[in-house]
Amino acid sequence: MSRQHHQINLSRRSLFKFGAGAIGTGVLTAGIGSNLLASQKALAEDDITPDKALQELLDGNERFAKRKRKSPHQTYSRLVEVAKGQKPFASILSCADSRVPSEIVFDQGLGDLFVCRVAGNIATREEIGSLEFGSLVLGSKVIMVVGHERCGAVDAAIKGAQVPGQIGSLLEAIRPSVESTKEQSGDKVENACKANILSQIKKLKSSTVLSDLISAEKLTIVGAYYDLDTGRISIVG
Numbered sequence: 027m028s029r030q031h032h033q034i035n036l037s038r039r040s041l042f043k044f045g046a047g048a049i050g051t052g053v054l055t056a057g058i059g060s061n062l063l064a065s066q067k068a069l070a071e072d073d074i075t076p077d078k079a080l081q082e083l084l085d086g087n088e089r090f091a092k093r094k095r096k097s098p099h100q101t102y103s104r105l106v107e108v109a110k111g112q113k114p115f116a117s118i119l120s121c122a123d124s125r126v127p128s129e130i131v132f133d134q135g136l137g138d139l140f141v142c143r144v145a146g147n148i149a150t151r152e153e154i155g156s157l158e159f160g161s162l163v164l165g166s167k168v169i170m171v172v173g174h175e176r177c178g179a180v181d182a183a184i185k186g187a188q189v190p191g192q193i194g195s196l197l198e199a200i201r202p203s204v205e206s207t208k209e210q211s212g213d214k215v216e217n218a219c220k221a222n223i224l225s226q227i228k229k230l231k232s233s234t235v236l237s238d239l240i241s242a243e244k245l246t247i248v249g250a251y252y253d254l255d256t257g258r259i260s261i262v263g
Contacts, residue, residue, distance in 0.1 A: 076246035079115045079167035086133035087259040099135025108137030116140070117160040119226065120172035121147045121179065126252050128172070131259070140166050146179035146222065147171055148199045149229040158235040161245050169230060169245065172259070173223040174252035180204070180219045216251075223249035223262045 074082075089095050099108075117140040118128045128134070128141045140160035142153045149157075149171075160166045173180075182189065183200040203222035210217045227249050230236055239245035249262035 074115055074167055076167045076243070080170075080246060080248060083116055083132050083134075083168065083170060084259065087131060087257075089133045090131050091257045095133045097133065097135065099138055104136045112137050112140075112164060114138055114140040114160065114164055114166050115168075117157050117166040117169045118142070118172055119144075119147055119149060119153060119157060119169065119230075121145060121174055121177060123174060123177065125254055126172065126174050131252065131257060140164060144196075145193075146177065146183075146196050146200050147173050147226060148196060149226040150199075154230060154233055154236075157230065158233055161239055162235055167245060169236070169247045171223050171226050171230070171247070171249045172252055173219040173249070173262070175219075175254045176215060177219050180222060181215050184214055184218060220249075220251055220262050223251065227263065 114137060116132075116134075116138070118132075119142050120126055120128055122143045122145045128139050128143075132139065140157075142156050144150065144153060157169055161169065179196055180200055180203075183197040183204050187197065189197065200218070200222050203225050204218045207214070207217040207221045227247055230247050231240070236245060236247065240247065250259045251262050252259055
């Protein structure tokens with residue numbers, strides 16, 4: 027067995043040991059390497075629960091929708107505080123749509139949210155890896171997959187749009203959700219969008235890193251649908 031093949035098949039326990047050397051000596055930074063090894067302790071010391079983290083997101087969105095934003099953690103002192111290190115309480119996998127900025131619609135600030143944005147809120151390998159990092163290393167307690175009303179990527183997938191470049195890879199990832207909702211009544215884009223949210227959650231839960239955290243009651247993963255007209259988030263699934 028080659029060394030490369032052996033490394034690919036490392037157990038999670040061996041991976042942590044590997045991280046002590048490779049990560050700690052510069053693959054990322056010494057700080058990230060030590061955080062990875064100590065992540066379990068860090069999570070245990072953080073008293074916020076997944077349910078509480080989710081409620082904080084929902085409460086923030088309620089303030090936003092009612093035009094009663096507190097705009098927390100948006101001061102210069104907060105900037106200085108989190109420059110030393112981050113510990114976001116929630117992670118967001120959302121569409122890249124410019125009308126759905128997470129820190130605004132959830133009324134949060136610097137260092138509160140670990141956000142991954144991609145058209146169609148697709149859980150690619152890179153997005154999953156980022157969210158694993160946000161949960162395992164940084165201590166995020168909830169991952170919310172956010173789709174939204176009138177999503178252009180979903181609409182293009184429904185219409186079978188012919189697109190240039192790499193845009194087609196996004197539509198291909200969404201098409202299974204389009205197919206699964208063909209017989210449903212109601213708004214086709216909304217139906218496919220919500221099905222796509224649930225599909226991406228399934229992909230995230232297939233991650234052994236994330237599933238282990240869920241089993242240990244240190245993480246929850248939920249879906250949400252954002253209404254462009256009202257600014258409100260509703261839970262999906």
